[in-house]
Amino acid sequence: MGADIDLHLGKRLRRRRRLLGLTQQQVAEVVGIRFQQIQKYECGANRISAARLWQLAETLNVPISYFYDGLEDSPRRDREAERATPMLAQKETQDLIQAYYQLAERPRRRLLDLAKSLNTDGPTAA
DSSP states (O other): HHHHHHHHHHHHHHHHOOOOHOOOHHHHHHHHHHHHHHHHHHSSSSOHHHHHHHHHHHHOOOOOOHHHHHTOOOHHHHHHHHHGGGGGSSSSHHHHHHHHHHSOOHHHHHHHHHHHHHSSOOOOOO
């Protein structure tokens, strides 16, 4: 179970880092470690200490609980979720999300409204 937790935390670390458009080197410099250590965290090879997790959460601007989101799911459910949402793993999707969050609130809202108006597959949610 411990290795599963390490891998889960590492995946969440990688996801957030990529979402923010940061390299392993950039995160490592802020935290005060070498980028190889970030690599090891992300693949679950090394455990992230409580103090390091705190630093990473602050660096990535998320609460510590972010890293544990979805952990109560079994590894099988994690695999099923990854297969069900392959579009989230695509670079295009990550680039879009990153660009979206770089906008101010008003342009973000307008872009979201535009995207919803372009959806012709079915009813849109209000």
